[in-house]
Structures are given as structure tokens and as C-alpha cells.
Amino acid sequence: MTDAETLADRLASGELRLYELDDHTDAETAAAARRLYVERETGADLATVGEYAFDAGEADSNIENMIGGAQIPMGVAGPVEIDGSGADGEFFLPLATTEGALLASVNRGLSAIQDSGGATARVTDSGMTRAPVFQVAGVAEAEAVIEWVDDNTDRLREAAESTTSHGELLEIDPYVVGDNVFLRFIYDTKDAMGMNMATIATREASEVIEAETPARLVALSGNLCSDKKPAAINAIEGRGRSVTADAVIDRGLVEERLNTTPEAMAEGNTRKNLIGSAKAASLGFNAHAANTVAAAFLATGQDAAQVVEGANAITTMEAREDGLYASISFASLEVGTVGGGTSLDTQSEALDVLGLGGGGDPAGANADGLAEVIATGALAGELSLVAAFCSRHLSSAHEELGR
Structure with missing residues (x-):
């Protein structure tokens, strides 16, 4: 077997191209040779990039010209009780992100949901498109x-x-x-x-x-599908999973845990997420749903570019006598529990945390469950952020956490 040093020399001389290395050695050695070559050409130190847990050969369907792995901190929020069609029980939500305060925000929202009896979530439509x-x-x-x-x-x-x-x-x-x-x-x-x-x-x-x-x-794709682009057709007709999560947060919890009132949150949501979004002609009428969707996608091996459609969500809030009714409805949350990046080691482990890895019984149940858990996490993030700006604690929270 040709060693990485020799292969890097052959790359430098032009004898081999980056993509040809897999024909001359195993996947791990090919990655090491590319990494060494790039280090020589750019002066970068890729020692940490070269430390990864998954098998390079098994990642062949996920990446070309591999040089290593990009590591993103992963945290967990929860637990939260979900009454769903695919997700039924208590769940921890793994989230991978570099945005400080996001996990704390989602966790605060999930705590309020949990202490109010949990959330309800349902996939209301499902269908992947190609046009x-x-x-x-x-x-x-x-x-x-x-x-x-x-x-x-x-x-x-x-x-x-x-x-x-x-x-x-x-x-x-x-x-x-x-x-x-x-x-x-x-x-x-x-x-x-x-x-x-x-x-x-x-x-x-x-x-x-x-x-x-x-x-x-x-x-084969005429862009009417529409994949990885903001599109009204997905907001109206749906793509992937259309899913809604809702909860009623006790009035006392809103006041004590979220430091505001149901009335203030309902007004804030209307003025910011609904009226403000309408004035901006936004396709997403929410505070920051993409934050939770992106972090969940990275953690569980989803196609990160489809966060574009995943942010296509509407958040509603209504003050009631017993507390605050809150919901988030996603039109086009494109998720799966088999295929793609779900088979990578860390992503597979994150799905195991949810108990939703692999094929469901019946078929489709696990992907439905994943959509419902993500929607519940996003609802928690909406509750926390709306409460933060209603109580004027948004900037102080970021300052306190040093972000």
C-alpha cells in the first residue's frame, strides 16, 4: 500500500489529482495524503481536522476529496414529554451549533413546556417532490x-x-x-x-x-420542486413533512419562568413574528425557527442546505385564561432517519438519543417522530426568544453567557 507521504508528493507533482487517490489506496490513507498535500500548499495545520471518529470508507457516499472532519459542539436540551404520532414519550433533543445561548434558550422553553404538561405534535402531511x-x-x-x-x-x-x-x-x-x-x-x-x-x-x-x-x-428539476431555495409553493403545498407542535404554558410559569405575561407574549408575537414578517414579505413568520432546525439537522445528519425550507414556519401565540397557547407550524421540514448523513457515527448516536434511528414501524414513523421532536424544540426556542424580548432580557442574556 502506498503511504500518504508518497501520494502527497505525487499530488504536488501533478501526477495524481485529488479525486484519483481512492483508486490507489484505502480511504483513510487517501484522506491523510490530501490533508498533507493541502498543509504543504497552504501552510495550514490540519491536525485537528485529521482527528475524526467515523470510518472514512463508510463516508464515501457523503463526501468527495475527504481530508478529515469538521467538529461542531453538540449539546442536549430537555427532557420534554411529547404526544405525537411518531414521537410519543419523553425526549432529549441533541443540537449541534456554534451559537452560544441557543441551547440555553431551547432548554428554557422545553422546561416551561415540560412543567406545563408537555407538547402535542402531529405530522399533518408528507411528500417529497421533484418537478x-x-x-x-x-x-x-x-x-x-x-x-x-x-x-x-x-x-x-x-x-x-x-x-x-x-x-x-x-x-x-x-x-x-x-x-x-x-x-x-x-x-x-x-x-x-x-x-x-x-x-x-x-x-x-x-x-x-x-x-x-x-x-x-x-x-429533471425545473425548480418548481422546490429544493434548497425559498419558495412560496413549499409554504403552501408543503414538501417533506408538514408538522405542527403546540402547548399551553401555565400562566404562573410564564410569569415566573419566562418573566413576562401571556398577554405580552401574544402581542409581541403578533407585532414581531406576524406583522413584521408580513411587512418584510418573509416566507417564515417566526422568531428564529431556523436556529433549532439547523442545530438539529447538523446533529442528526440531515441535509443542512434544506434549512432554507425548514425555516418556512409560522408561530402563533394566544393569551388564554389559564395561560399561553403557543404553536409552530412547519410547511416543509425535510427529514429522514435512514440514508444520507444519518449513518455517520456521531449523527447515528444522536438519533439513538432520540430512539428514532433507522426505519420505523410502520415505515415512516421514525421520520415523522424526528419532525415532531424538532418542531417541539423549535417551539421551545420561540417561547424563550419571544419571552426574552418581551421582558427585554435578550441582550443581557447574551452578555451574561459571554456571547
Whole structure:
């Protein structure tokens, strides 16, 4: 086996390229050679980057040109009792972040929820999308293509599902813009986030459409899906899991633990999260849902770029006689408990903390549970932050924690 020093020399001479190292040695040695080469070229010290717990060979499907691992501090918030369809019981929520005060904020909110009897959470809709764009001669031809798709949905379902043992094609929604036909395929991907599953299945169905109609496939993704971009269609139609978590916080706890009142929090939420967001034409009507979503995604091996859609949430608060009703509704929380980064060692361990790793029984239950736990954590973060600005403690909390 060629050693890392020799391979780094061959990289420097141009004899080998970074991506070719895997053809000449094992994954660990290839990573060491790249790391050494980059150190020589840049003068950086990558000793800490080279200290990682996962197996480089097993990360082959997650990374190219690997040189090591990026470490992010991970904490835990909770416990909190959740009455959910997939998450039913008491949970600790692992969060990975570099933002000081975030864990403390979520933990404070979860404590208030727990001492008020816990949260309720439900996945209300589920479906991963992929929307290819086809060119046609004009609107008459577009109509003919859409009619053919409608008449042959079972045939397209058979083609799409031939590529997967788990995914199910639920429906195909058509959209026409001039000589463009967009077909938004919607899949039940069970416990997988399912983006790759949906892409491969849609490619198979698109080949049938091209063969049987005048439509010409331009792009397998026509951006009407819409993946990793702020999009109103996801806010309205949903993508991944649509999930809501709510709780009623006792009036005494709001006053003693959160240092404010239900009335003040309801007003603050309305003026900031609803009116302020509307004036900004925001797609997210919340205080900082992306904070909890991002930290949970990093901890559990989700696709971090999909925090864009994950921040697509609406927070509501209402003062009631017995306390504060609070909810957060996510339109497009794209999560999975199998595939992608969920198999990496630290991410797999974080899912084990939740008891939601791997496939659920029934299929899809674990991913539903993960969405419900994340939504509950985000609700806790909303409670804590809204309380902080209502009591004017936001800046002092950051100062106290030295952030």
C-alpha cells in the first residue's frame, strides 16, 4: 500500500489529482495524503481536522476529496414529554451549533413546556417532490401532454416505483407556463428524506413521458420542486413533512419562568413574528425557527442546505385564561432517519438519543417522530426568544453567557 507521504508528493507533482487517490489506496490513507498535500500548499495545520471518529470508507457516499472532519459542539436540551404520532414519550433533543445561548434558550422553553404538561405534535402531511420541466410547441400541446399524464398516471407510477423498494408515487401536479410544462411529482419516501429516491424515480417516469408524448425533457428539476431555495409553493403545498407542535404554558410559569405575561407574549408575537414578517414579505413568520432546525439537522445528519425550507414556519401565540397557547407550524421540514448523513457515527448516536434511528414501524414513523421532536424544540426556542424580548432580557442574556 502506498503511504500518504508518497501520494502527497505525487499530488504536488501533478501526477495524481485529488479525486484519483481512492483508486490507489484505502480511504483513510487517501484522506491523510490530501490533508498533507493541502498543509504543504497552504501552510495550514490540519491536525485537528485529521482527528475524526467515523470510518472514512463508510463516508464515501457523503463526501468527495475527504481530508478529515469538521467538529461542531453538540449539546442536549430537555427532557420534554411529547404526544405525537411518531414521537410519543419523553425526549432529549441533541443540537449541534456554534451559537452560544441557543441551547440555553431551547432548554428554557422545553422546561416551561415540560412543567406545563408537555407538547402535542402531529405530522399533518408528507411528500417529497421533484418537478421536471418539459418543452412543448405551445399551449395546445401542453394540454395534450397533461391529459396524457392524467390518463396514464398508473403507468407512470409503475415506472417510478420500479426504481425503489420503499417509495410510492402519490400524485403528479401539472403547471403550464407558455411552452413549458412542469410536472410536480410527489412521493411518500417513508423514513428516508427521499430527495435522491424522488430524483431517480422521476427520471424513469420522465423517460416514459418523452417516449409517448411530444414533450422534450429539458431538466429533471425545473425548480418548481422546490429544493434548497425559498419558495412560496413549499409554504403552501408543503414538501417533506408538514408538522405542527403546540402547548399551553401555565400562566404562573410564564410569569415566573419566562418573566413576562401571556398577554405580552401574544402581542409581541403578533407585532414581531406576524406583522413584521408580513411587512418584510418573509416566507417564515417566526422568531428564529431556523436556529433549532439547523442545530438539529447538523446533529442528526440531515441535509443542512434544506434549512432554507425548514425555516418556512409560522408561530402563533394566544393569551388564554389559564395561560399561553403557543404553536409552530412547519410547511416543509425535510427529514429522514435512514440514508444520507444519518449513518455517520456521531449523527447515528444522536438519533439513538432520540430512539428514532433507522426505519420505523410502520415505515415512516421514525421520520415523522424526528419532525415532531424538532418542531417541539423549535417551539421551545420561540417561547424563550419571544419571552426574552418581551421582558427585554435578550441582550443581557447574551452578555451574561459571554456571547
